[in-house]
Amino acid sequence: MIVRVQSDVFDAGAELNSFAQGRHDIGAVVSFTGVVRDTKGDLQEMLIEHYPGMTQGAISKIVQEAVQRWDLADVLVIHRYGPLKPGAPIMMVATASAHRAAAFEAADFLMDYLKSRAPFWKKEITNDGAAWVSAKDADEDALNRW
Numbered sequence: 660m661i662v663r664v665q666s667d668v669f670d671a672g673a674e675l676n677s678f679a680q681g682r683h684d685i686g687a688v689v690s691f692t693g694v695v696r697d698t699k700g701d702l703q704e705m706l707i708e709h710y711p712g713m714t715q716g717a718i719s720k721i722v723q724e725a726v727q728r729w730d731l732a733d734v735l736v737i738h739r740y741g742p743l744k745p746g747a748p749i750m751m752v753a754t755a756s757a758h759r760a761a762a763f764e765a766a767d768f769l770m771d772y773l774k775s776r777a778p779f780w781k782k783e784i785t786n787d788g789a790a791w792v793s794a795k796d797a798d799e800d801a802l803n804r805w
Contacts, residue, residue, distance in 0.1 A: 687759035697745035
């Protein structure tokens with residue numbers, strides 16, 4: 660199980676290839692990569708802040724919960740911090756399992772957690788100024804189903 664919190668950009672394809680390379684015990688790999696979205700066309704950057712030890716520990720704990728709930732062979736979580744431009748990758752989740760249902764469900768669970776509970780603070784810097792991003796009810800509802 661790998662959890663990385665980093666400022667550096669990552670190559671999702673290379674990460675996924677490395678994650679699954681040489682594995683003959685798995686029948687499914689599910690991955691998701693989140694990118695910085697500019698819905699209004701005026702986003703200059705997204706600034707993501709965190710407390711390093713706290714963030715790493717919180718994500719590692721939820722990965723362990725996923726491993727206990729589903730029959731997973733491996734998990735990869737990468738989440739970036741710092742200033743990110745529109746279109747840049749923010750995070751990646753990959754899960755590997757003998758069967759697809761476990762891989763899909765665990766990946767979905769981890770993504771919902773990262774969106775709603777991982778200790779990151781996001782600020783959008785637009786042409787009109789800067790504002791912290793508030794939690795959305797839909798994200799909480801998604802997390803509550805687990």
